[in-house]
Amino acid sequence: MALHKTPQADIRAKTRRYFEISLIIALVIVTAAFAFFPELEQESVVIEASQEIVQIEDVEQTRQENRPPPPPRPPIPIEAPDDDVIEDIDISSEIDFTEELEAPKTPPAPKKEIEEEEVYFEVVEDPPTIIGGLDAVRKHLIYPDLAIRAGVEGTVIVLAYVNSKGVVTGTEVIRGIGGGCDEAAMDAVKKVRFEPGMQRGKPVNVKVSVPVRFRLN
Numbered sequence: 001m002a003l004h005k006t007p008q009a010d011i012r013a014k015t016r017r018y019f020e021i022s023l024i025i026a027l028v029i030v031t032a033a034f035a036f037f038p039e040l041e042q043e044s045v046v047i048e049a050s051q052e053i054v055q056i057e058d059v060e061q062t063r064q065e066n067r068p069p070p071p072p073r074p075p076i077p078i079e080a081p082d083d084d085v086i087e088d089i090d091i092s093s094e095i096d097f098t099e100e101l102e103a104p105k106t107p108p109a110p111k112k113e114i115e116e117e118e119v120y121f122e123v124v125e126d127p128p129t130i131i132g133g134l135d136a137v138r139k140h141l142i143y144p145d146l147a148i149r150a151g152v153e154g155t156v157i158v159l160a161y162v163n164s165k166g167v168v169t170g171t172e173v174i175r176g177i178g179g180g181c182d183e184a185a186m187d188a189v190k191k192v193r194f195e196p197g198m199q200r201g202k203p204v205n206v207k208v209s210v211p212v213r214f215r216l217n
Contacts, residue, residue: 118169120161120205126198128162128206137212140188144180147214152179155213158189164203166194174209185212
């Protein structure tokens with residue numbers, strides 16, 4: 001059920017009346033003030049400000065009275081007269097232009113000696129063999145200290161270049177194990193002699209692989 005305010009309890013209903021009454025009273029007061037107090041004295045306010053005078057002085061431009069003298073000009077070189085007179089020299093040559101001259105002969109070019117590279121066979125009828133077998137290689141083999149301390153073991157495959165006289169002219173490592181064993185194996189193979197390889201009954205240069213085994217006891 002909605003509640004309704006009674007006219008006696010409604011404050012907003014009398015607001016307009018109160019506003020009009022207060023406005024009439026204010027107008028009456030203002031009118032009475034102008035009627036009884038027509039003259040009002042106004043105080044004059046004087047503001048004093050101090051004026052500062054700034055004098056601007058002209059600064060004279062400084063001038064350099066004592067300027068350094070300009071550097072002296074370099075002296076112009078003058079050729080000194082020479083008492084010695086150079087006499088004209090008459091250069092004459094006796095050349096017979098009618099004489100036929102022979103062209104200079106070019107020296108013969110030096111003959112280049114053609115060095116034939118040695119050819120090493122990889123496969124022959126009778127391959128080279130080590131004199132004394134692999135025991136001869138072991139006699140010249142030195143086990144490196146670094147490999148011993150590191151415990152390096154294994155087999156190094158050395159490719160030996162054996163000429164027709166059974167002498168090792170060069171070596172290569174096909175498979176190495178490191179630790180200085182590769183170099184030691186090549187040095188040992190270089191110190192042995194081979195029975196030369198044979199091809200059609202003649203000794204020839206052959207490449208042969210030599211296994212060198214390193215084993216710690």
